[in-house]
Amino acid sequence: MPELQYPDDARFTCVQCGACCRDLRIPLTAADYERHSAVTWLENLTHKSKKLFDKRRERQGEVCYFAHHPVHGCVFLQPDNLCLVHSAKGYDYKALACKLFPFKFIPSPDGIRVARKFHCPAVIANEGEPLNKQHKQLSKLFGDYCQSIQCEVPSAVMFYHDYAIPWPAFAQIEATLFTAIEIGDLPLYKRLLLCLRFIHACKIEALGQQGTFGIELDPQKILCELLQENMQKRRPALGERVVVTQFLGYLVAHYSRRSVWHSLYLPLRKLSLALGIGHVQLPGFTHPVALSQLHNCPPWQPTAECEALLHYYFRQKLLTRDYFGPACFKLPLVAGLNLLVLAYPLTVMLARLYALSRGHVTPLLQDVKDAMYLSDFACYASDIWSGTAGRLSAFMLSSPALLEKLVVWYGSGTSTGTPTGEKQYAGK
Ligand code: SF4
Numbered sequence: 001m002p003e004l005q006y007p008d009d010a011r012f013t014c015v016q017c018g019a020c021c022r023d024l025r026i027p028l029t030a031a032d033y034e035r036h037s038a039v040t041w042l043e044n045l046t047h048k049s050k051k052l053f054d055k056r057r058e059r060q061g062e063v064c065y066f067a068h069h070p071v072h073g074c075v076f077l078q079p080d081n082l083c084l085v086h087s088a089k090g091y092d093y094k095a096l097a098c099k100l101f102p103f104k105f106i107p108s109p110d111g112i113r114v115a116r117k118f119h120c121p122a123v124i125a126n127e128g129e130p131l132n133k134q135h136k137q138l139s140k141l142f143g144d145y146c147q148s149i150q151c152e153v154p155s156a157v158m159f160y161h162d163y164a165i166p167w168p169a170f171a172q173i174e175a176t177l178f179t180a181i182e183i184g185d186l187p188l189y190k191r192l193l194l195c196l197r198f199i200h201a202c203k204i205e206a207l208g209q210q211g212t213f214g215i216e217l218d219p220q221k222i223l224c225e226l227l228q229e230n231m232q233k234r235r236p237a238l239g240e241r242v243v244v245t246q247f248l249g250y251l252v253a254h255y256s257r258r259s260v261w262h263s264l265y266l267p268l269r270k271l272s273l274a275l276g277i278g279h280v281q282l283p284g285f286t287h288p289v290a291l292s293q294l295h296n297c298p299p300w301q302p303t304a305e306c307e308a309l310l311h312y313y314f315r316q317k318l319l320t321r322d323y324f325g326p327a328c329f330k331l332p333l334v335a336g337l338n339l340l341v342l343a344y345p346l347t348v349m350l351a352r353l354y355a356l357s358r359g360h361v362t363p364l365l366q367d368v369k370d371a372m373y374l375s376d377f378a379c380y381a382s383d384i385w386s387g388t389a390g391r392l393s394a395f396m397l398s399s400p401a402l403l404e405k406l407v408v409w410y411g412s413g414t415s416t417g418t419p420t421g422e423k424q425y426a427g428k
Contacts (some may be wrong), residue, residue: 006131018081022073115320118376190410210309345410
């Protein structure tokens with residue numbers, strides 16, 4: 001079996017908050033479906049349900065999920081946040097997706113990277129047992145995973161559209177991205193801009209080379225150019241802001257009760273939120289926030305711990321290669337990095353909304369944690385990218401100029417630069 005690799009500082013122990021079971025739909029493998037169909041579960045459910053499964057037609061064909069209630073979540077979730085399947089039949093009987101969460105396995109030539117989804121409070125807090133001490137359980141989980149899901153190392157890395165690069169070329173790019181994200185005396189948003197500029201410079205070089213990929217770029221030179229520029233905030237145009245605010249419509253729809261009234265009203269609500277109009281109410285909000293308030297906020301000066309948490313997030317994603325390829329809708333590297341960088345303006349926007357809903361203007365650590373919980377979910381939800389608005393956003397994001405504008409708009413004036421978060425954010 002290939003070797004599992006964990007970031008040194010990664011920890012996880014489930015705190016049984018039940019958030020994943022409430023928020024996420026659980027896709028089933030054929031074996032999961034067969035196993036659960038053979039049991040008469042319906043009469044034992046705490047929240048009565050007429051059905052155990054939902055079938056949905058998706059791009060890859062019909063997918064079967066556990067039935068999901070908009071408020072109570074998964075049919076098997078009990079009021080004490082424990083799973084009925086786990087209590088009645090034990091851990092091994094559970095669906096593969098339930099056992100996997102929050103882990104992802106990402107095949108690479110030098111081993112299997114073990115990534116964690118950040119749509120989990122315990123992952124954001126980096127709490128619990130170090131992953132390298134859970135090697136035995138994770139190896140067994142990986143064995144179960146390989147029985148149902150193909151887990152082969154791609155022969156090359158898709159770089160841009162259908163242009164692939166060999167793994168050694170990717171390793172050089174990756175090393176530069178790490179150098180950029182670790183520059184301690186630069187605000188995080190500038191480090192992300194540096195990553196973005198670097199990857200797009202690589203793209204231009206690659207396209208000019210027609211088939212061979214040599215990295216002649218000098219990251220120091222790109223950095224100097226970046227630092228010499230006057231990073232003036234330019235207000236993104238309405239259409240450009242929609243790229244970020246459309247996520248709010250998606251999140252509001254996801255957390256709304258499903259009813260006839262809502263299905264009529266939601267498209268209008270989503271459109272108004274995407275245009276920056278109306279009020280937002282999300283889980284954990286003390287009261288709804290008008291989006292107009294967001295644009296009147298003074299610049300954000302984040303505390304060192306907020307900046308360290310944000311840095312921790314981006315560093316973990318890079319370390320585990322959890323932002324492109326099979327880990328992320330099969331996106332090529334350039335598109336995956338665009339999406340990763342977009343998580344920054346989205347998280348800052350959500351953190352500001354959380355702060356406003358809780359009666360303060362400057363986001364605190366808890367606001368950033370709550371924002372990260374939602375932004376990681378929204379960025380990596382396939383639903384959002386399959387609709388018309390999602391496809392339009394993806395098209396707009398292929399322009400690095402737009403992303404840069406969004407990152408500067410949400411990030412500038414926000415931080416003074418801190419030492420790298422790796423050491424500062426040990427989890428709380
Ligand atoms: S969200 Fe994370 S901590 Fe909460 S129940 Fe799920 S896995 Fe456990």
